[in-house]
Amino acid sequence: MCGFTGWIDWTDDLTKQSATLEKMTGTLANRGPDASGTWISPHCALGHRRLSVIDPINGAQPMVRTTEDDTYVLVYNGELYNAPELKRELEGRGRRFTTTCDTEVLLVAYMEWGPSCVEKFNGIFAFALWDSKEQQLFLARDRLGVKPLFFAKQLGRFIFGSEPKALLAHPAVKPEIGPEGLAEIFIVGPARTPGHGVYRDLSELLPGQCAIANRSGVSIAAYWKLESRPHTEDAAATARKVGELLSDTVERQLVSDVPLCTLLSGGLDSSALTALAVSYYKQTGQGNVHTFSVDYVDNDKHFKSHAFQPNADAPWIERMTSYLQTEHHPIAFDTPELVEALRDAMLARDLPGMADVDASLLLFCKEIKKEATVAISGEAADEIFGGYPWFHREDALNANTFPWSLAAGMRADLLSQDVAAWIKPLEYLGDRYSDAIAEVPRLNGEDAAASRMRQMSYLNIARFMPTLLDRKDRMSMAVGLEVRVPYCDHRLVEYVFNIPWQIKMTGDREKGILRQSLEGVLPHDVLYRKKSPYPKTHNPNYLSAVRSRLLDILSDGNSPLLPLINVKKIREIAESETASSNLPWFGQLMSGPQLFAYLLQVDMWLREYRVSIR
Incomplete structure (x- = not known):
């Protein structure tokens, strides 16, 4: 598993932007603590952080393969679980491999089948692949969206990365949110709407989608969707x-x-x-x-x-x-x-x-x-x-x-x-x-x-x-x-x-x-045990700790959270004797302590990311 980022720009010479690429790539260091790599050309810049799982020695990225008339460059996050079968099929078609890692299988699969290669993959993945001859970037995300991929479309520019922090490290992407973003935070969350990046102009490639970015713009298509079919087995x-x-x-x-x-x-x-x-x-x-x-x-x-x-x-x-x-x-x-x-x-x-x-x-x-x-x-x-x-x-x-x-x-x-x-x-x-x-x-x-x-x-x-x-x-x-x-x-x-x-x-x-x-x-x-979800703490000390911190914020006139919430009502909840760990203030998914902790996180986020609301 890894993290990747980069952008294409048709109005600038990106070979002069290596410092920005390094900064964006560096934000993903935790995703890939084992290695770092970048690749840059006049119109495409790619950065990668690697967590070595398969073939640690030979799977470095960005991975580059050249033919007589083309250069392909891949940054990839994920695993292909059917890589051995794909490799045998590709070898049968005359393709040769120099590593045992699935990264090379993915890259060679694209070289052989083009964008339709994603239909052959069984795995969890997000990747971006630059085709120098075609001067286009191909991106894809696995069918269920296990691996993330965010992007921002701008005039003459397309920025992408495994996490929002990588895009926010680019000077053209600002930590701004509008009414949609606030609705995602306060009414839809924590079940954020797929495709919505919350930040203004930040989007997410949906599960089962692929995209092509070139001089003509960005086109997005679904290569997989759930389908309803009759079930005939007992x-x-x-x-x-x-x-x-x-x-x-x-x-x-x-x-x-x-x-x-x-x-x-x-x-x-x-x-x-x-x-x-x-x-x-x-x-x-x-x-x-x-x-x-x-x-x-x-x-x-x-x-x-x-x-x-x-x-x-x-x-x-x-x-x-x-x-x-x-x-x-x-x-x-x-x-x-x-x-x-x-x-x-x-x-x-x-x-x-x-x-x-x-x-x-x-x-x-x-x-x-x-x-x-x-x-x-x-x-x-x-x-x-x-x-x-x-x-x-x-x-x-x-x-x-x-x-x-x-x-x-x-x-x-x-x-x-x-x-x-x-x-x-x-x-x-x-x-x-x-x-x-x-x-x-x-x-x-x-x-x-x-x-x-x-x-x-x-x-x-x-x-x-x-x-x-x-x-x-x-x-x-x-x-x-x-x-x-x-x-x-x-x-x-x-x-x-x-x-x-x-x-x-x-x-x-x-x-x-x-x-x-x-x-x-x-x-x-x-x-036949009854279902039990991921465990939560039931210690009343947790309620006391997050309630105390929230009450401090509610008394802080400089808190960016206060203009967004009903301070009086939330204070009443926090000070009530019934704000216990099993009281469902937010329905099944958010008890009293979770509500207080969530609001603490919102306050931290607004401050640390210097979020602009407009």
């Missing part, structure tokens, strides 16, 4: 197919030339991946799998069960590590660490994010990095298989909005009157919901109930899942850790999306078809 055959796909993608993603581990919560999703990894390691004689788990000091004393977190993880982690005989590394954080990490988590995203959940993940990844360079994680199973409570609640299914936005009216009430009148938050949210519903691929002959569940699945895959993938990429890459997400294999997603809801709910259980596919892989009690 539950037993479906479960077998799910199991086969999951086993295949896990085995592909276990390939690494550096230490690899799995993230283990004791839940269904991570336990399944760990069990499959242990089985594969035994078959291939690779020794024990290393596993990592996260918890918080005194969480066992303060945990209270609720719909979104029905039970604690610790006993289940012990159950799985004992069952699988893994080399386990439990990690726990205390309140002061979590509070201090809010700033670093904001810097990693270049935006306020998921508050304490981001901060703890960043700290978790930092500890994992001490022992491993690659981790396998269970992200996306709930979105794909229908595991969240809102898949099963009538109020969420019948609401004319995103299921994670049921408390949007409460969120809107926390804005200042001027800001609310300017950005029209509920109207903006309604438009984004309408956009998403209009994208859902229909299936002829489907009844209303089945159609609604298809809509819900699509919303979760195309709108909520990117939030978690964005979080996982940014927090892990901030410390140079590569995280792979097997449930995001596009073949698995395509197949499961079209499984009828009654089959997905096999056994009358959420994710029932996944559970059936894993019979014999996991112990029965783990296989």
Whole structure:
């Protein structure tokens, strides 16, 4: 995994802009701590930071290949899991290779097939490839958007990078936001609308899209989209197919030339991946799998069960590590660490994010990095298989909005009157919901109930899942850790999306078809454990710490946050005795402490990035 950036400019000689390129590239040092490289020509400048995973010696970037009449230059972030098959196919067509890394496979694939090469890739990737003869830049992003890619289009200029910070290091890109950006921060967030870069004039290449930038401008096209197709297999055959796909993608993603581990919560999703990894390691004689788990000091004393977190993880982690005989590394954080990490988590995203959940993940990844360079994680199973409570609640299914936005009216009430009148938050949210519903691929002959569940699945895959993938990429890459997400294999997603809801709910259980596919892989009690999300701290000291800091900000007349919010209402919430860790001020996704921590992050962001609002 890596980070890259650069730009093309038809009005300037970029060979004189090496200092700017170095500055932009340097912002991504955490994504690629192992090596740095730049390439510059009159109209194209490319910068790269490398995290070495496959063929550390020979995979340097930017990677350059020349032919008799052309020069190709590639900067790339990701992994191709079908690189061996592609390499054999390309060798059969007369192509030759000098490395064992997938970077060269991607580059040669483009040389052989041009832009259509992306249709052959199985992996997680974002890349930019300069073709000197054609004088054009080709960019692409993986089908599910696991790897990020941002860009800014300007007159005669196209700037791009793995993270907003790289673009903001270019003098032509300013940290400005308008009403759309504020709406993304205060009403849509943390589930930022895919494609919206929040900063004014900053956009994001969508999952499954590619782009060509040349003298004629920038053209963007989708090379992949979810499609609705009839599903003809019964539950037993479906479960077998799910199991086969999951086993295949896990085995592909276990390939690494550096230490690899799995993230283990004791839940269904991570336990399944760990069990499959242990089985594969035994078959291939690779020794024990290393596993990592996260918890918080005194969480066992303060945990209270609720719909979104029905039970604690610790006993289940012990159950799985004992069952699988893994080399386990439990990690726990205390309140002061979590509070201090809010700033670093904001810097990693270049935006306020998921508050304490981001901060703890960043700290978790930092500890994992001490022992491993690659981790396998269970992200996306709930979105794909229908595991969240809102898949099963009538109020969420019948609401004319995103299921994670049921408390949007409460969120809107926390804005200042001027800001609310300017950005029209509920109207903006309604438009984004309408956009998403209009994208859902229909299936002829489907009844209303089945159609609604298809809509819900699509919303979760195309709108909520990117939030978690964005979080996982940014927090892990901030410390140079590569995280792979097997449930995001596009073949698995395509197949499961079209499984009828009654089959997905096999056994009358959420994710029932996944559970059936894993019979014999996991112990029965783990296989049928109730869903529990990424753990949060329940320590009342955390509430006290973030509330105290927020109250200080509310009393600071110089805070850039104050003109944006309803100070009186937020102060009342912060000072109330009911601002406890399980009070859903923002609906299911943001409790009292999370609200306070999020506002702290917004204040930090406005100050440190010197954000201009206009």
